[in-house]
Amino acid sequence: MSNELVINSTQEGSRLALLVNKSLVEYHQETLGNQFNVGDIFLGSVNKVVPGLNAAFIDIGYEKDAFLHYHDLGPQFKSLQKYIKVSRGQKLPTGKLDKFKLEHDIDKHGKVNQVMNRNNLMLVQVVKEPISTKGPRLSCELSIAGRFLVLVPFSNAVNVSKRITNSDERKRLSRLLTSIKPANFGVIIRTVAEGKEVAELDADLRNLVDTWNNGIAKLKKAVPKDKVIGEVSKTSALLRDILNESFDSIVTDDKAVHNEVRSFIRNFAPDKEKIAKMYSGKAKIFEHYGIEKQIKFAFGQSVSLKGGGYLIIEHTEALHVIDVNSGNKSNKEENQETTALSVNLEAAREIARQLRLRDMGGIIVIDFIDMKNSDNKRLVYKKIKDEMANDRSKFTALPLSKFGLMQITRQRVRPEMNIVTREVCPSCNGTGKITASILTSGQIEKHIDYLITKQNEKEITVVLHPYLHAYFTKGLISKKVKWFFKYYKKIRLVQDSSFAITQFMFVDKFGEEIEVNQ
Secondary structure (H helix, E strand, O other), X not given: OOEEEEEEEOOOXXXXXXXXXXXXXXXXXXXXXXXXXXXXXXXXXXXXXXXXXXXXXXXXXXXXXXXXXXXXXOOOHHHHHHHHHHHHOOOOOOOOOOOOOOOOXXXXXXXXXXXXXXXXEEEEEEEEOOEOOEOOEEEOXXXXXXXXXXXXXXXXOEEEOOOOOOHHHHHHHHHHHHHHOOOOEEEEEOHHHOOOOHHHHHHHHHHHXXXXXXXXXXXXXXXXXXXXXXXXXXXXXXXXXXXXXXXXXXXXXXXXXXXXXXXXXXXXXXXXXXXXXXXXXXXXXXXXXXXHHHHHHHOOOEEEOXXXXXXXXXXXXXEEEEEEEOHHHHHOOOOHHHHHHHHHHHHHHHHXXXXXXXXXXXXXXXXXXXXXXXXXXXXXXXXXXXXXXXXXXXEEEOOOOOOOEEEEXXXXXXXXXXXXXXXXXXXXXXXXXXXXXXXXXHHHHHHHHHHHHOOOOOOEEEEEOHHHHHHHHOOOOOHHHHHHHHHOOOEEEEEOOOOOOOOEEEEOOOOOEOOOOO
16 A cells, blocks of 8 residues: 655645545645644633633634633643743743642532633643634643654653554553653653654654743743644644655655655654655646546545445535435446445445545534345444544444434544535636637647747747647647647647636746747
8 A cells, every 4th residue: 555645835835635545535735824723832811701611712812712611621720820820930940840749630520710710821722723613622731742652741641542452562662651751741652653662752752842841931921822832834743643654755846845844754754754755847746646636526515436326425514414326336236235235335435535535523424325234234334444444533433323324423623624626617707608619729829839930939838728638649640749840849738637628828948937929
């Protein structure tokens, strides 16, 4: 199984595509100026305490106050508040906690107005980004994620990921981290730490402690709404969470991002540094890897299955509904039960992919094709769980009900990725009328002749729609070949599926657009 990460840099930010065996399974957009990412730690100010909700609304600079429930304060909330007061009073030179006396845990059945008041300052961490009309959701159980470990201040617990199943390895890691962790810092050992040596784990732990110390240094002079500790960029966060031995390449089209990727890999997995590659092709990077086309196919309301069936995906504020349909698959099997099982198994695979791809969270209801055989129902349930095993978000799936419905809850920490695949035709602007497409080919040939004979252009690349590309390149003696014998210059044709059928552009050898001055 091959894993590739392709990163496209744009003026608005970055687009990241994770490919497994050339198939798009995760798609992320990193927008410049987004200040409220999961993992960011802010100095917030209590704006409103609501006993009826047992929660408070915290001002961290977002247009809507962030939500903090009493259960998200964490047992060591009093220790955190005491530390903030002491630290901002300049009484602690560093972020060390070895000489800091922890307070008693708060009552887990207590009330929010017993532990905080309006205008109190507190350190809060974003655990869910702003979604729809809601502001960010916060927690006071602070944690800082690294490659192998997660550092948890004001705790002494050492926990091991449940995905590490070997009991001897769990004991080794627990014993190892207990011996090297600083006092009053807890540690969560991540799955990728399995089999790692003490030097690697210690280096990761030191980096996390340094991050905490730097944040506390900022805290001393911070004002409300300031970000004290920021999560790494989405590119680095994705690499931190998913980089493993199966990765074949990480391709970027921007030098700064390429250097960031290489620097990250050099620190955490130096033996994998060579997989970071710089893309230098003429076509757009997403076009070259076929990602643009996959995005258009994958994010529509209707998603086709290879076997002939299809999914209908509907989104509402409360939940997501997925309907499985057999399509023309019903003509290919022996009986209805066999058809239903075949389509449902294929749909289960695609649904697991769609959940990751669109980052769908909350409640998902799937209407599978009805099956009578209970063994077949169990097969579909097992298929969903197996396909979602690599999903990094927490989820719970229930077996099919007697109505053929499956319910899944999936952790939602970011807004759902939703890309509009229907758009107003750029050629006609929705009027339904365009310049005759046959004239477009004539315009291109006319412009090529003018650029070569009048403007004396040495190298020309024409970026155009795939249909026009096929028109100019089909046949043994194609139009493109005829141009070479006419002008004795090689004219490159690059297809771009994001172009309208009548849209085209001329580019010089430096990648700059050529203006046709006719």
